[in-house]
Amino acid sequence: MGWLWAPRTLLVGWGEGLDEAGRYLNQQPPGVVAAWYEWLFPYYYQGQVEPANMDNLLTADHTVFYINQVQRNLPDPNVVAYFRRRRPEHVVRLAGID
Structure with a gap:
């Protein structure tokens, strides 16, 4: 169950x-x-990234937040x-981590 505490104490995520x-x-x-990860996400999304x-967060149709971005309060x-x-709208959950 330690992996459930990891996001509270460690930066997690490598694009999973x-x-x-x-x-x-x-x-x-x-x-x-x-x-x-605007340089990586186009490999998975067929539209404009x-x-x-x-500026873009205010005008985009969708925003994809990644866990270590939220952990670091970026941008x-x-x-x-x-x-x-x-x-x-949608949450990706892997191994119990959003």
Whole structure:
């Protein structure tokens, strides 16, 4: 059960689950996605991918947050807090970690 505590104490994630997020978004109407790993996510998502910076987060149709991005409050703690208060459209869960 230690893996369930890891996200609270260690930075986790090396891109796992991005493939599943891409498969989900590929089934949705086409749109722009803001993603932290904008260089990696296009391998999984067939649409337009932009960096998850302040401007793109406000204009993108979808935003993909990755666990270590949220752990580090990137790109900004207020942005992460804003999105955490909202209900996500889709959550990828691997080994009990969102």
